[in-house]
Amino acid sequence: MNFGLRDTSLITILSSEHGRLRREQQDIDKRDLQKALKYGTRETAWGRRWKIEYDGITFITDSTMRREVTAFPSPLPSVPTDSSTVSEHEKTKTLLRHKPEFSTTHTVIVIDNSGSMLDKKNDIHLFTALEFVAEQVLNNTAVNSDLVSLIKFSDQPSVEFSREPIDWIVYNKILTHRNTDKFVDRKNAPFLDSCFGRSNFIPALTKASELLKEGHHDQCALSLFLFSDGQSTDHMKRGISYDDSIRMMRDIVSTMASEFGDSLTISTVGLGNRNDEFRPLKEIAEAATAAGAKGSFERCERTAHSITSAISSLVTSTTETRLALQDGRHRGYTQRSDLVSEKEAIVKTQWKFYRIIEHFVYDPRMKRLWISPLLPLAVTHSSEAAKRRHNPPFLAINSNYLGKGAERVAFRCRLADSQSRSHFVFDDMVAKETKDVERFEEKRDFHEGFAQSQDFANYLAMQFNNHLKCIPSYSALETPQLRFVGCSVLMLEDPNFRNDVRYVLVEKMLDADRFRWTKWNDNNGMVDGKKKHMPIDVDFELRQLQKEEATNLGAIEEGDECSDDDSISDVETSSSGDEVGGYQTSTEINPSEYLQAFTHFTYRFTNKRVMVCDLQGVFNTDLVPHY
Secondary structure: OOHHHOOHHHOOOOOOHHHHHHHHHHOOOHHHHHHHHHHOEEEEEOOOEEEEEEOOEEEEEOOOOOOEEEEEEOOOOOOOOOHHHHHHHHHHHHHHHHOHHHOOEEEEEEEEOOHHHHHHHHHHHHHHHHHHHHHHHHOOOOOOOEEEEEEEEOOOEEEEEEEEEOOHHHHHHHHHHHHHOOHHHHHHOOOOOOOOOOOOHHHHHHHHHHHHHOOOOOOOEEEEEEEEOOOOOHHHHHOOOHHHHHHHHHHHHHHHHHHHHHHEEEEEEEEOOOOOOOHHHHHHHHHHHHOOOEEEEEEEOOHHHHHHHHHHHHHHHHHHHHHHHHOOOOOOOOEOOOOOEOOOOOOOOOEEEEEEEEEEEEEOOOOEEEEOOOOOHHHOOOOOHHHOOOOOOEEEEEEEEEEEOOOEEEEEEEEEOOOOHHHEEEEEEEEEEEOEHHHHHHOHHHHHHHHHHHHHHHHHHHHHHHHHOOOOOOOOOOOOOOEOOOEEEEEEEOOOOHHHEEEEEEEEOOOOOOOOEEEOEOOOOOEOOEOOOOOOOHHHHHHHHHHHHHHOOOOOOOOOOOOOOHHHOOOOOEEOOOEEOOEEOOEEOOHHHHHHHHHHHHHHHOOOOOOOOOOEEEEOOOOOEEO
């Protein structure tokens, strides 16, 4: 029989219901089968059937090639990997077992493996887990700190792998499941159109919750992706009502969402048509949203098209969560609704006066805030301060905020001798407090951590300045000196707060009108406005891990001020006759390079235990950058 000469327009295809179902799931059009008959490769299959492969699809027909029995994706080739790639993958897993805080995202993919889903299962592996990994690796949106886990479930859940870095190694691992697990059964016995098995969501959700908790930390974005046809059998397994089984699912999801807050995304995908039962999947998504996570449900008629869309949405949501967490936007907190910026307000300044009850400064020896009878540190260097016998009793705070960061909001403020603008004394200061409603309960403790960090950063800045003196080209006139502005915590009388007490951290306001305000770096790898999702330097971190285990973390190395500490080795200058801030310099000062060097210095000087980042401020005309 000469199949090559056959006119496909005259071929009658007697498609079975199963064949139509498989084409619908895979977006396989009948025309594809006709093309396969004309252009595909053929070989005999079990049971006097024909297997025809064309364009990534395998068709099984009867012995006459006139009736389609089934269709399924052809086995996919694995991505070639060398020994170094495998070694890097395994080293990353080892590092993350010891240092789970290095992970940036963790996605748990949960796939229904029950009888009702068996025909769809191989497609799910192809268009979910594979798509999830491949899309991110090809687009460079995932690095070795982004992790994925895979759970399959029917009567009980089975963890296929957990916390694997997203790369081609895990892609091949998923591909192995897709190409072999039950796939061979489908290929060798295509007439098996009915399979049986349970679909118990409750143990699968419990197992997913356990995986999400494993190695979790506050800077890790979490995702749970659940695929099923929606036909839960938990009520039969447990001997309870269907409604009770739904409530148990909601309780598990609500507990997860309450624990992880908006750092968790739960996406459920129902495979089927409009008439199918998707209540469990819908309720799971609704429970996630109600408890503070991000929940969504999507129904997929055509797996190839809809799964790709669902995967893309999940990746986008997870990336947004990762960026939010890295920027310090804390999950689970409610932002204050009374915040209006000076730029948006019709009346820019609306002063409210508060009596100062107490003044605190951070004492590094006591390691706590301590009562101080002096003026706030923001004004202690003012010439006017030396002439005063009594501290101003009032602090005036503008109702409209000046700026807002990840955790705090800043207001313009002034010290005053009375509740009148005409009695303002000293220059403008900045008053900072939490921007989240729940954190007001922390009162003074909220500010103590910031005051401690600022004091320690200033100590490191002094050490940096002293080390610079050891450089042969050091000039007391020309070499910049770095310092952080001092801060105080004021306890105010405010009837709108619990116990009529309010706490604010106050510091000097930098002159951003005369000198450009710049953010030189942040806590997430941004340098000079450029940010990249950076992978873990696995070899370096493993060496550090070995050193930490050997020395039990050691102690901060302070050493001599003119030691050979290599923490200043990255400071680079070049000759220049440019005028900087009114001074003729022999060395051109690049503020960014200088400040990146300081960040590096803090990391090396503290024996790699501390890195001072998020440097922002002004580089002013007296050659002193203030922060």
